[in-house]
Amino acid sequence: MAANKSLHIVMYPWFAYGHMIPFLHLSNKLAENGHTVTYILPPKAITRLQNLNQNPNQITFQTITVPQVDGLPVGAENVTDIPDITLHTHLATAFDRTRPEFESIVESIKPDVILYDVAYWVPEVAAKVEAKSVAYSVVSAASVSLSKSMTDKMGTPTKPLTEEERKKKFAQYPHLIQLYGPFGEGITMYDRLTGMLSKGDAVACRTCREIEGKYCQYLSTQYNKKVLLTGPVLPEPDVGATLDAPWAEWLTQFKPGSVLFCAFGSQFFLEKDQFQEIVLGLEMTKLPFLMAVQPPKGCATVEEAFPEGFAERLKNRGAVTSKWVQQPVILTHPSVGCFVNHCAFGTMWEALLSEKQLVMIPQLGDQILNTKMLADELKVGVEVERGDGGWVSKESLCKAIKSVMDEDSEIGASIKKNHENLRITLASKDLMANYMDSFIKDLQALVG
Structure with missing residues (x-):
């Protein structure tokens, strides 16, 4: 593929606004640079995010249905609908069960690249249509790399841990406890995270070297993949915005x-x-x-x-x-x-x-x-x-x-x-623009 050729990119983030909004900010930047985006989301999220789509001619929202599963509140489509964090595992189960519909959508549009995060199975879907898959982390590279590093040092448990075992094992790193809790049917957050990063064709992070360079390098070494950086990808300040x-x-x-x-x-x-x-x-x-x-x-x-x-x-x-x-x-x-x-x-x-x-x-x-x-x-x-x-x-x-x-x-x-x-x-405009230019070139090189 020519280095400057337009790409068709599918976005499929975890159903949380803290993930969906950064994916949309990235979509806007890609669209500004002439690329086409199909963004797959549940209906309520599309309604809420529609006004953030700055390039409706380039970015198309595609609806996907969140299936009902045991334990998931009726009508829940994202984590905001579920105040009890212990029930998020049921949303993850429903999220995984969107796979057949997701595959159908992808097969019909045949994109060049799919960006995903929690859906660790996306690389298998992408391979069927000869698309490239990129795991896009919208959380810090530090949190991803340190979770991996600390967990590896402590050893991955061979069987589910009791609550007492978990508390004892992770007393030094309390934020890691939730990594070994269930997050979907038959899978932990740790397995989901490592699967997401290891199975794709590349890893991308919403960060920059100026603050997280060593963590990005660690991820690249651990997963033997190039880590593509987008910069923070925040929308341009609305200089005309006035406070209510x-x-x-x-x-x-x-x-x-x-x-x-x-x-x-x-x-x-x-x-x-x-x-x-x-x-x-x-x-x-x-x-x-x-x-x-x-x-x-x-x-x-x-x-x-x-x-x-x-x-x-x-x-x-x-x-x-x-x-x-x-x-x-x-x-x-x-x-x-x-x-x-x-x-x-x-x-x-x-x-x-x-x-x-x-x-x-x-x-x-x-x-x-x-x-x-x-x-x-x-x-x-x-x-x-x-x-x-x-x-x-x-x-x-x-x-x-x-x-x-x-x-x-x-x-x-x-x-x-x-x-x-x-x-x-x-805040340097050139710094952020250069990150986006490099990211797009990396995607084009990946597609080939």
């Missing part, structure tokens, strides 16, 4: 750099008591704050989970909402000075490209490793210390925030300098 009036008016009443913005994404649900401790920690800083979070588990609204007397004390100094907010726009507001977040990979990139101080409370596996990378290696933010059982106390949250927000803090000044230097590097 209520929040714009609320934020503007505070002095520049004084407001704490706290958000944990749309797919994570805090326990009620942990939610209460976090809002009390924000209050304890005596700084104005805006918190965007899902209602805690067992609560219909955030208000019903408030600690006693909190709503009265909140008055005009703080706001807590479960409604969707314009996170990227809020992060550009001059009144916001600190971003308290869970360090999911997409949020991590938004945080790095912002000018705000970063305080991190990771919740799930890859978020823990993302946080370690930012706090311990790059030193561009701080992690909130946890107590017994992973508990975040109001005191530890307040301490972390003050360490970066107090004007005379040496830690805060050092972190701000490190962050700004990295932000300038990552």
